[in-house]
Amino acid sequence: MFELLATDSASKARRGRLTTAHGTIQTPIFMPVGTQGTVKAVSPDELHQMEAQIILGNTYHLFVRPGMEVMRHFGGLHQFMGWNGPILTDSGGFQVFSLAKLRKITEEGVHFQNHLDGSPCFLGPRESMEIQATLGSDIAMVFDECPPYPCEYDYAARSLERTLRWAAQCKEVPTPGLKFGIVQGATFADLRRQSAEALTQIGFDGYAVGGVSVGEPEHEMMAAVESSEPFLPADKPRYAMGLGTPPQMVEMVARGVDMFDVVLPTRLARNGTAFTARGTLNLKNAPFIFDKGPIEEGCSCPACRQFTRGYLRHLVKSEEILGLRLISLHNLHFYLGLMNRVRAAIEAGTFAEFHKEFVSNYHPHAE
């Protein structure tokens, strides 16, 4: 299912290929996030045009609305949303712990009130895997608890033990596609190692590093991956959940991570922020009023081929839907294109130079 095609001699970067029921994914890969069964403001045709290889769906959101009766009726998420490529679904754990009003955590799972109408719900390892099977997920994630940051050692250790018991239960529930384990352990290297080793023993098709990008400083984020990666099997894909900025992704590739997902490209588009190789531009800023250039010179996305920064600024300031759509298209195009460049650099044996150059040229707020 996963083939390593090339490895970088100067870092842990890997070039790979992951096969799923709905297609093959070239790694390292960025996965656009389709929280509510849509990558916000972007159609499946547009995702294909920008060569998105796999998208992410959210178990919690789709479970709460439209619900599994609707999903079963339409034959799963691929048919429902009109996307025929691979889909990875998260387990719902992260949203249950971050979004819903918690009632009670038991050995069987979590009782909560959903964030829409407050009605009582329950999700546990079995329920999460069954929902992901109903969605027709190509890559299902195990149900886990994502501890908050910061987190006391004792809580992180107890939470991890339960999460590992849940992982073993998830493994037993049949799902149509691949199944990934999730390394937890908060900021504690010994717990990360324990988690990675225990999950490897259970045996999954891939391994995620979870509990990152939850408000911790960047060095803790890197440390979480560094303390997990050595204990994960080299012949399985690794996925850093909910990451990151462009330079963070490149840094994570250098640390042996193959897969990423983050809402930044579409979320930041909504306030007029565009990504470029030199950093982000806030198109609301006054200097763009008379700017006849594209967001990024040389970009082949629909926004850059046809429209000026000055016009996009006007759309954003006027809160026109087209503005958010065009910047979303550009930002997704940028994230996908960045991973193209990463893959090409690993293949060519030039990843070390690419890594150094990209990170030093990128400034959080370029203009």
Ligand SMILES: [Zn+2]
């Ligand atoms: Zn563009």
